[in-house]
Amino acid sequence: MWRGVRTLARQSEGRYTMPVRQRVLAAFPPTLPHLLASPGSASSLVQSLSISFFSTSASSVPWVGEKLTQPASLFSSFASHKRFLPLEEASFSPRPYTCSAAPESEPKELGQVPVELCPETSNVPPHILQQVSRRLHLQPQHPLNIVKRKLESFFRKPSLQASTGSPLPHAVFSTYDSFSPVVSLQQNFDDLLIPHDHVSRKRSETYYCDDLHVLRPHTSAHQTQLLRAGQSAFLVTGDCYRRDTIDASHNPIFHQTEGVRVFTREDLGYPKSDEEARKMVVQHMKATLESLVAHIFGADTPTRWVNEYFPFTDPSFELEIFFRDEWMEVLGCGAIHPQILQNCGLGDRFGWAFGQGIDRLAMVLFQIPDIRLFWSMDRRFLDQFAQVTEDDEQLPVFQPFSKYPPCPKDITFWLPSDRAYFENDFYELIRSVADDLIEEVVLLDDFVHPRSQRRSHCYRIVYRAMDRSLRNEEINELQESVRAAVVNELKVELR
Numbered sequence: 001m002w003r004g005v006r007t008l009a010r011q012s013e014g015r016y017t018m019p020v021r022q023r024v025l026a027a028f029p030p031t032l033p034h035l036l037a038s039p040g041s042a043s044s045l046v047q048s049l050s051i052s053f054f055s056t057s058a059s060s061v062p063w064v065g066e067k068l069t070q071p072a073s074l075f076s077s078f079a080s081h082k083r084f085l086p087l088e089e090a091s092f093s094p095r096p097y098t099c100s101a102a103p104e105s106e107p108k109e110l111g112q113v114p115v116e117l118c119p120e121t122s123n124v125p126p127h128i129l130q131q132v133s134r135r136l137h138l139q140p141q142h143p144l145n146i147v148k149r150k151l152e153s154f155f156r157k158p159s160l161q162a163s164t165g166s167p168l169p170h171a172v173f174s175t176y177d178s179f180s181p182v183v184s185l186q187q188n189f190d191d192l193l194i195p196h197d198h199v200s201r202k203r204s205e206t207y208y209c210d211d212l213h214v215l216r217p218h219t220s221a222h223q224t225q226l227l228r229a230g231q232s233a234f235l236v237t238g239d240c241y242r243r244d245t246i247d248a249s250h251n252p253i254f255h256q257t258e259g260v261r262v263f264t265r266e267d268l269g270y271p272k273s274d275e276e277a278r279k280m281v282v283q284h285m286k287a288t289l290e291s292l293v294a295h296i297f298g299a300d301t302p303t304r305w306v307n308e309y310f311p312f313t314d315p316s317f318e319l320e321i322f323f324r325d326e327w328m329e330v331l332g333c334g335a336i337h338p339q340i341l342q343n344c345g346l347g348d349r350f351g352w353a354f355g356q357g358i359d360r361l362a363m364v365l366f367q368i369p370d371i372r373l374f375w376s377m378d379r380r381f382l383d384q385f386a387q388v389t390e391d392d393e394q395l396p397v398f399q400p401f402s403k404y405p406p407c408p409k410d411i412t413f414w415l416p417s418d419r420a421y422f423e424n425d426f427y428e429l430i431r432s433v434a435d436d437l438i439e440e441v442v443l444l445d446d447f448v449h450p451r452s453q454r455r456s457h458c459y460r461i462v463y464r465a466m467d468r469s470l471r472n473e474e475i476n477e478l479q480e481s482v483r484a485a486v487v488n489e490l491k492v493e494l495r
Helices: 071-079 126-132 143-155 160-164 219-228 274-297 338-343 358-366 371-375 379-385 423-437 472-490
Strands: 024-028 111-115 174-176 182-184 213-215 233-241 253-263 303-310 313-323 326-336 350-357 407-414 438-448 455-463
Touching: 126 423, 143 233, 143 253, 143 274, 143 358, 213 233, 219 233, 219 253, 219 338, 219 350, 253 274, 253 358, 274 303, 274 313, 274 326, 274 350, 303 326, 326 338, 350 358, 358 371, 407 472, 423 438, 423 455, 423 472, 455 472
Parallel strands: 174 233
Antiparallel strands: 024 111, 182 213, 233 253, 253 350, 303 313, 313 326, 326 350, 407 455, 438 455
């Protein structure tokens, strides 16, 4: 599933910005090959330091491929064309972001250069920053890591060509799982042909680090980077970020695997036309992804293809499976848009790409009922997956270890009449107050006063902890904080 790129009707851009001011550390590698033209790092040395990330294109970095010997001159080279944003304090010590050119390559440590940042345009709140270092997909025996390895094992199979029944040549897929989550607008939007008026560019939908950089909402942001580096078969897995609703299956941080396969005309047997070549590529893609579904869910799993639209593929599809008595979307895919290949210097080639959300996949495979559980450090959760491998055909079903009672609280307010209101701003704000104690937020009533035409919303906020019973006093205090925050930040009028 490629999140945030469908043509859904959404509201226009909001103005809510979280106040953030702090010195941070930015990380840069002492040696940066072309393949790592857009790296970054999350680092923290002591509790008083916080984090920032940097990402830029190879063409704008004069020191790509050279050894860094003068940090001061490095900073000045960036300061001339980049705005740096302050980020809130974070007291964790994350593992540096790295990238491997092949699955067996050792990660390379990134050096650190302290940098003074400037404020103003970030909408990334502290509770998101504090989770960036977690990188659940890299934690051994975490359910997301197991699903990631299961996907990778399929594309490493020597028998992959035979399992798809395709006459096209087999390729060994390189895997990447440690790119920085901070990417440029060019990487995330422009290179993927996402229109300037597309909903996914709005600040009400995407986390902006500054005017030129975002926390990636999809791993497709690294596609052109790798294509330009000469890669023709690869998987990219990483943490992605999107301002979203609050319920058991949605979280502002999720994880995705992007897969890409590119063919030369020779690989395709010198087709007579571009149209014929694209048909061959789509046929290979469908055969490959149907085999992937069989690898994950079983050989007898029914599938169906649904036509879709994504700006970066043409034609585009979603693959659905009939699983546990219902049709369920498992991934989005399509033939890579010819203009993208042309812009990468590959105008004479053809390829396909897919995006797979691994959080949702893990929830289905392990029957995990709440996405918040992935962020739990409770051993009663993690130990259930300690012996699972990517080769296991029979995966364990999650066994609930507790079910604490919910605590619902309602809040009703008049929407502001002099500024735009966006629900994602409201969700982000209450997350910043109560974080993972919120299980769900439901819009109960959308009312327009018949005389004044003022509009009000009534929401039910369901509080529930994963590891303990919540006290009424604690929830009442949180609810009062939420009420004060929405008035101060969103300029609503409580009812």
